[in-house]
Amino acid sequence: MTTSNSCSVLKDVVAYVDVWSSDKTANYSKPFIQQLQEMGAQVSKTFNKQVTHVVFNNGHSATWRKAKKSGVRLVSVLWVGRCYDDGVRVDEELYPALNDESNPVLKNKKHRCMQPKDSPERTPENDRRMKKKLDKMMKDLAPKQPLVTDVSPIIIDEESGIVYSPALKRSDYMAQRLKDMKEKRENLSPTASQMAESRSPTGLKPSLGSTPTILKLMYDQSDDDSSASVAEPGCSPDKEEGRTQVDVTDHGRLGKRHRKGPEKPWLSPCQLTEDSAALELQKNSVSALSHTLESRGNECTVAAGLTELPSEDEENHNKQVSLSLQKMVNKTKAMRTLVMTSMPTEKQHTVVQVVKALGGFSIVDRVCESTTHVVSGGHRRTLNILLGIARGCWILSFEWILWCLEQRQWIPEEPYELSDHFPAAQMCRLQRHLSAGEHQQDLFQGQPAMFVSQHSQPPTQSLVELIQLCGGTVCKTVRQAGICIGRYSGRRPEGSRILSEQWVLARVYHKLDDRLYSIYQTMVLFFFENYTGVEIVIYGDIPKNKENVIYLSNHQCTADWIIADMLAIRQSAIGHVRYVLKDGLKWLPLYGWYFSQHGGIYVKRSAKFNEGAMKKKLLSQTQSGAPMYLVIFPEGTRYNPELKNVIADSQAFATKEGLAVLRHTLTPRMKASHIAIETMKGHLDAVYDVTVAYEGTLDASGQRRPAPSMPEFLCKECPRVHIHFDRVDIKEIPPEPVFFRRWLHERFEIKDRLLTDFYESEDADKICRFPGEGKPSPLNLSKTIPSVMILGGLTLPLLLTENGRKLYVRTWVFGTLLGWLEHNREQLLPLSFLDSSFTMGVDWIGFGYAAAIAFGGFMGYKRKASVMSLMAGLVFGGLSAYGAYNISNDPKDIKVSLFASGVLSLVMGMRYKKSGKILPAGLMSGLSLLMVFRLLLLIMV
Known part of the structure; x- marks a missing residue:
């Protein structure tokens, strides 16, 4: 449809749109409203008498009945699409709306929109109270006025910085000053460098009469001295306010400067020149210098004088001025910059005003070498966010700015760091501070040279910078490249690959996320291997090179x-x-969500196995080039010799399917393994077939006992772990499901024979070991102790600061509920609570969290905190105990969880009740078991 006649196609139409999805859970009216408005139609938010057309699809029954009764035309969404495509008004009779009232399920089903409402976010622009509060805070947060003494206008800081005081009435003061100088033959006050000499250990103090300085410094009266140097986005540096030019005057001659144009006051900018070597400071640098020094609150004015310098002091004076100005230039280079991203205009204005008031930063559009802070108004993975992570910057939320405004000073950043949404930011920032020189990522070090297309999006220059920051090599011609990023239609060398720009962004994210995960898991291994002293015996040769494998x-x-x-x-x-x-x-708090973000896949062991979701997740990983070490336990559940019924059911199933009966393992399930191998076949190198046996699991009578759980493992109940390793090339695995099932079962038959030899060998020398030669493989402490120190250092602020403790508690409270919403956003149906498989799983734990917290708050409000503490603790403890049992299959966990949760909740509830804080008593009772569950997670996960 052409633009010229698009606005007149439906100019006489007043439409009411009621378009929903087939399951009546999603409102799809918005895109059709936009199309109607583009064609000139008026769209009514309500069904009134002016409506001439109703666009209807799975809408409300009341809308259908009212349209039929009033005789309004009922049309389907196809009519809107046809009019939009053809550019003319199509006959409504060709596209009538349908309403399936014969189906009783759809007829009685209520419309429940699961989409978030389009309610505007509260901002100073649309919220009068918020704007009034911010204006008041900004008014109170005026820049600090310069401090000027009654004796001298010269204030010199300890770092030889010069700051000019605009508050002094200079003309009157200088007239009196010159008069006194003539009478008393005094010179000017000492410079900063001379003050440094006066503080030297030698004790030599030059007299004021020999002070080697004649500086003629003037201000432009029109400049706003109290404003900070802030380069607002979209403005060129030359147009910024608050700029000052500083040059050095000729020290060997005296004379007046003649200026063209109208005479200005003597406080106007001039140039300082040096006799021996001219030192020119760029306007931007000096402006940044002025801002830096003003933000520190050190202020100084240097008065002009007309005296002669002694000739013998001229050379020393030049050196001192050069040194002083060099230090000032160095300060200018160290100016910190701040970047805003994913932020609406009104929030940008707030940030600019706060930076102007507090000083210490200059705002720029893009992350650069001097950037230390990136403030994000949302959680989008923008280019500035990735550049900030690569450079080790602070990635902060907008709340940090608001709290700085509230406190009227720059406050610590840790509580406002977006580490939950960008986990690698914290690690990269720490690595940058720990590195001796310039920090360099090594994400793309192993990749061939890359060519970035001129048509790429994000822009070519930005992608090149990101690749180079991450250790990659960028070439200017496609002939030298092994990888071409972005759309490129020309000829390229044979063997080179063309990849989307998103590949770079996704690869950066996965690489940084893998590093964060590596640090955490290495810390876990410190406890499970270095602390316990367990001996790892490996049978077989583990490849030294990294591979993409399934374990x-x-x-x-x-x-x-x-x-x-x-x-x-x-x-x-x-x-x-x-x-x-x-x-x-x-449902594991935080862990459940993070494992999914890291690439983990959740599957149901029932018939409701979601094959499509698993394929989609694996494809997204392989397309982004994420390295893969996918761990699968095909048995689906644990082999426990005490659970006779589980073993009997597994053996009965094998007999029914005509498979060999296994004694020391369960019959493997093939669906998840087959989908993983087939989906990633082009990405995988091999399958690692691993058989694990724990020494110390044979009792005195020679019967096999359950393998140690994580708590028992940490209690050093397992002296030695035997691991049999076998590498199977991916090409040797049959793709057909029938043959793959046979292949998988044969691999478990081999495992069963190995475990039979391990537990039932008649040779005393061969029992509790696998056939073949086993080699002990100790883990070097240097691989794990750095992670312990890093994570320990990052955890201390959470425990020692008030904001850190608040963040810690809130994260654990909402971690599970947010994880549940993340994993079930596509399955949130009103009747899902009646699903039998839903009620049998650990899914109830999430609702237990919410119910216990709500119940605890209600009972605390009713002043029954102590009794309620025990009740809520026991109820909540039962739910979590069931979850703990589901995780570990150990009946003892139920008793431990019930007892610990009841006692802890009772103690905490009574403590808060005694202090008179009734509502916190109820809330703490409901939350108490989160701490118990947290301890279980630390041990088991």
Whole structure:
């Protein structure tokens, strides 16, 4: 449709739009409203008498009945699309609206929009109270006025900086000053460098009569001396306010400067020149210098005088001025800059005003070498965010600016760092501070040279900078490149690859995320391997080079997850470890959400296995080039010799399917493994077939006992772990589901024979070991202790500061609920609460969190805090105990969780009740078990 006649196609139409999805959970009216308005139609928000057309699809029954009764034309969305495409008004009879009233399910189903409302965010522009409060705070936060003494207008700081005081009535003062100088033959006050000499250890103090300085410094009366140097986005530096030019006057001659044009007051900018060597300071640099010094509150005015310098002091004076100005230039270079991203205009104005008032920063549009802070108004992964992470900058929320405004000073950044949304930012910032020289990422060091297309989006220059910051090599011609980034239609060398710009951004994110995960998991291995002193014996040769693999292992206990990390760290691939997890584990506070963000996949072991979601997640990982070390336990649940019924069911299933019966493992399930291998076949190198056995799991009678859980492992109940390793090339695995199932079961038959030899060998020398030669593989302490120190240092601010403790508690409270919303945003249906599989899983723990908190707050409000504490603790404890049992399969966890949660909640509730804080008593009772559950997570996860 052409633009010329687009506004007149439906000029006589007044439409009411009621368009919903087939399940009546999503309102799709907005895009059709936009199309109607583009064609000149009026769109009414309500169904009134002026409406001539109703666009209807799965809408409300009341709308349908009213339209039928009033005789308004009912049309489908196809009519709108046809009019929009053809550019003419199409006959409404060709596209009538339909209403399926015969279906009782759809007829009685209510419209429940699960989309967020379009309510505008509260900003100073649309909220009068907020604007009034901000205006008052900005008015109170006026820049500090210069401090001027009654004796001299010269104030010199300790770092030889010069700041000019605009508040003094200079003309009157200088007239009196010159008169006194003539009478008493005094010279000017000493310079900063001379003051430094006067403080020297030698004790030599030059007299005022020999002070080697004649500086003629003037201000432009029109300049705003109290304003900070802030380059607002979109403005050129030459147009900024608050600029000052400073040059050095000729020290060997005396004379007046003649200026063209009208005479200005003597406080106007002039140039300072040096006799031996001219030192020119650019306007921008001096402006930044002026801003830096003003922000520190040091102010100085240097008066002009007419006296002769002694000839013997001229050379020393020149050196002193050069040194002083060089220090000033160095300060200018060290000026910090701040960048805003994902921020609406009104928030940008707030940031600019706060920076002007508090000083210390200059605002720029893009992250550069001097950038130390990136303030984000949202959680989008913008180019400035990635550049900030690569340079090790602070990535902060807008709340930091508001709290700085509230406190009227720059406050600590840690509580406002967006580490939850950009986990790698904290690590990269710490690495930058710890590095001796300029910090350099190594993300793209192993990649061939890259050519960035001129048509790329983000811009070419920005992508080139990001690649180089991450250790990549960029070439100017495509002939030299192994990778071409962006759209390129010309000829390219054979073997070179064309990749989307998003590949660079996604790869940067995954690389930084893998580093963060590596630091955390390495810290975990410090406790499970270095602290426990367990001996790891490996049968087989682990490849030294990193590979993209799938890790298939037998499953006996929660410590099996740690064994995968133990093998990965020996290949320097611990950051690449990702898991296929059972769906219930997504309820682990924070961990459940983060494992998914890191590339983990949650699957249901029932018939409701979501094959499409798993494929989508794996494809997104492979397309971004993420390294893969995918851990899968095909058995689906743990082998526990005490659970006879589980073993019997597994063996019965194998007999039914005509498969070999396994004694020391369960019958493997093939669906998740097959989907993973087939989806990533072009990305994978091999499959690691791993068999794990724990020494110390045979009792005195020779019967196999359950493998140690994570708490038992940490209590040093397992002296030695035996790992049998076998590498299978990806080309050897059959793709057909029938043959793959047979292949997988044969691999578990091999595992079963190995475990039979391990537990039931008649040779005393061969029992509790696998066939073949086993080699002990100790883990060097140098690989784990740095992570412990880093994470320990990052945790201390959370425990020692008030804001840190608040952030700590809030994160754990909302971690599970947010994780549940993240994983179920596509399945949020009104009737999902009645799903039987839903009620049988650990999904109830999330609702237990919400219910316990709400119940605790209500009962605390009713002044029954102490009794309620015990009740809420027991109820909440039961839910979490069930979750703990689901995780560890250990009945003892139920007793421990119930007892600990009840006692802890009772103590905390009574403590707050005694202090008179009734509502906190109820809330703390509801939240108390989060702490218990937190302790369990620290041990088990």
